[in-house]
Every structure is written in structure tokens, then in C-alpha cells.
Amino acid sequence: MIEQLIAEGFSYWPLVLNGAKALLVLIVGWIAAGMISRAIQRRINATPEIDPTLGNFAASMIRWALIAVVLIAVLGVFGIQATSLVAMMGAATLAIGLALQGTLSDLAAGFMLILFRPYKIGQFVDIGGTSGTVKTLNLFVTELATPDNVQIIVPNGQAWGAIITNYSHYATRRVDMVFGIDYGDNAEQAKAIILRIAGNDPRVKSDPEPWVRVTNLGDSSVDLTARVWCDAVDYWELKFSMTQAVKESFDAEGISIPYPHQVEIKKEG
Template identity: 75%
Template sequence: MDAIFESLGAYAPLVINGAKALVVLILGWIVAGAVSGLLRRRVNANPRIDDTIGSFAASIVKWVILLMVLIAVLGLFGIEATSLVAVLGAATLAVGLALQGTLSDLAAGFMLILFRPYKLGQYVDIGGTAGTVADLNLFFTELVTPDNVQIVVPNGQAWGAIITNYSHHDTRRLDLTFGIDYGDDADKAMKIIADLAARDARVFDDPEPWVRVTNLGDSSVDLTARLWCNAADYWDLKFELTKAIKEAFDAGGITIPYPHAVEIQKAG
């Protein structure tokens, strides 16, 4: 071993410090991940604290530990923490200009966690991009689409966009529209819809289900049903009730017409 160090000559201290720095970086990365993961689990285990807080706090702790590891690594190469602070202070303007997008994301992350326009597990639309919130950390928001595609939205863009939160309220209104033929009985069709809605336990009695003729289209009379339900039941109720109404229309002789045109000839 001594022979190896002698062969390295003047580079021996640099190699030794480099090896130490590599070990510190690896251990620091492992510790940062372990501590942030432990904090996330502890916070999320408390029912009084929202999961979004746990995710955000874990992200902050991880980056703070990594910053401390970086300072320790620089110290191995003879760069003191006070010197590092002085250098960073002198370069604040340059760094701010170079990383203004990142700093904007960081500031937006604190605004998102402060005002909470969305939380983990909620289905949202952020500036036209929709998905379930899987993560919210210092720099970005991670969404997962219904077909399991990951979308990463920088926090700066998320905070500056229009946010539609479909999961914010516990209840939602379901609107269903059906077109029937002009020759069919509209009252009969409306009663079929109302009866099916009344028999479905997921549809609220208050507010009372609402069924009306809402439009006279080119080829159909349009009926709209407005029903209230739990947000968690929204999609299943929409799909199943649409199918049930279609089958009930078929059994009751109510026609859902195809678009068509009527030609009228007049004698000259």
C-alpha cells in the first residue's frame, strides 16, 4: 500500500481525499433518502396531517442533508464553509439569473403547500394537463394519468396556471344528456330516466334528481338529467346509468335517432 502511495507522489493526498469524498457522497445520499423516507412515513401515519405535508417536508429534509454533505465534501478538499458562503454570496446575482426558473419553482412549491390548491391523491387539471397527484416536492408536481402515464409539471408552471380540482369536494353533479326521436313520448322517456335514477342508491335524494327537455336539436329532442352523487361514485354511476337508460329506452320503444335530414319538395 505504501508503495502505491509513493508511486502517486504529490497526487496521493488528492486521491485519498477523492476516495473519502466519494464515500461521504454515497453515505450522505443513502442517509438523506433514509431520513426523508422515515419522515414521510411518520408524518403520513398521523391522520391529522395531510399526506402532501409529509411529501413536501421529506423533500426539504433530503435537500438540506445533501447540502450539508456537499459542504463536508468541499471541506475535504480544503474549501472551508465560510469561504464557500463568501463565494456564494459574491455569485448570488449570477446564480439567481442562471437558476431563475429553478428558484421560481422553489418559491411556487412553498406557495402550493401553503395555499393547498390540490393534495396527494386528488384528480386535477393543471393548465390543460390532467391526472392524479402522485407527488408534490420542492421543484415539481408529479401527475399520473388514468392510463398510467407520468407527467412532471414544474411548480412555477403549476402555480401560474388555472387549476381545476375535481376531487376537492366530496360530492359532484352528474349531467347526462340523451337525444330521442321527435315522434317519441318525451314524458315517457323522462319518467324512465327519473325512475332509474331513483332506484340507484348512489344518487342523492337531496338535491332531488332533475330531468328536463333542454334542447330541440336538428335530429333529436334532447333530455338532460342532473344527479348528485359522491365524488368517488361519479364515473361508475355515469357509465352504468348510461347503459341502463339505453337498455330501458330500447325496451320501452324510445328511439335514440341518428342524425338525418328531411327533404321537402314543393310543387312549382
């Protein structure tokens, strides 16, 4: 009985040995694929002539290609030859394609995104209503970071099929601001104040010239729209600082900014 158990144990030994070899190949190959892809990514991104988006995408492709080679090597440990593997993969292609339609769509969309490059790493974009700074574009997903540093993962298939608004594509942007003044105030004086503030700010470009017009007669205010141009990186800081500067100058020069209010009328019965 003992001899039979020992004999059966030795019969399983080759399978256990092959399993250990396969696990070792898988672990080493997986780690090596990650190290090689990261090294290639660093190398590409260190070249100023190459866009970092291409570096990340190429590194992602190389990593998955190396992992595929590792999986083939693992199957080879169990005696499955590459030719047999190709035959098996050919037979399973239809089933895999049907099961992974979304993934294959993301893969195809990834190639389209890298080919047409509607956005690059570091740019601030809106993809189908989701806004953020592009952190990564790989084979399957686009990673965004919101202004409050929340990670958002967008499948490439959805990104390619959505409306993409790229706020960082052009070097300059127009800042639009609306200021309301009282009907009793002098509109020309208010316009002169806004233009003076814009002219004194070095971030405001002189071409095109700053523009201020009366654009609306509201229920309780005369609305002035100011349009100035600046570098894209200065957009928000310029908008914030000009809004505060106009408010302070209006206060100093007697221009009132109306706000909605209610009047209570009491009738004596």
C-alpha cells in the same frame, strides 16, 4: 529519475487521499439523506392528522438540506472552510440566480402550493389542460398519473401559474347526461323513465333531487338533460351505468333514440 517520479507521486498522494475521502463522504451522505428523508416521510404519513402532501413536501425539503450539508462536508475535506464557502456562495449568488431562474421559480411556487394547497396527493386535477391524479408534490415538481397510468411531471412554477381544476376537492359531484328522443315520442314518458332509473340507484342522492328537463330541440331529436348528484368517487360508474340503463329502458318501452342518417334519392332521367 526514479527517485524523482516517486517523490512526485508522493506529492500527489494527499490529493488522491482527499479525493477518496470526499467521494466516500458524498456517497454515504447521499444515501443517508435519502434514507432519512424516506423515514421522515413514512413517519409523517403514518400520522392520520397530517396530510400526506405535507409529509412528501417536508421530506423533500429535508433531503435537499441534508445534501447541502454533505456538499459542505465534501468541500471541507479539501480544506475549504464554511466561512470561505459562504463568501464564495455570496459572490456566486447573482450568477446562480440568473442561471437558475426557472428552478428558483419552481421552488418558490412549491412553497405557495403547499401553503395554499389547491390540490393534495390522491386528488384528480386538471393543471393548465393536463389531467391526472396527484402522486407527488415536492420542492420543484408535481407528479401526475393519467387515467391510463402515464407519468406526467409538471414544474411547480407552471402549476402555480396555471388554472387548476380540482375534481376531487368536494365530496359530491353533479352528473349531467343528455338523451335524445324522437319528435314522435312522448317526452313526459321518457322523463319518467330517467327519473325512475335515478331513483332506483342507491348512488344517486335525494338532495338535491334528480332533475330532468327538455333542453333543446335539435335537427333530428328532442334533447332531455338529466342532472343527478352523487359522491365524487361514484361519478364515472354512475354515469356509465345510467347511460346504459336509460338506453335499455327506452328500447323496452318503445322510446327511440334518433341518429343522423341520409336518404338517397335517385332521379330517373
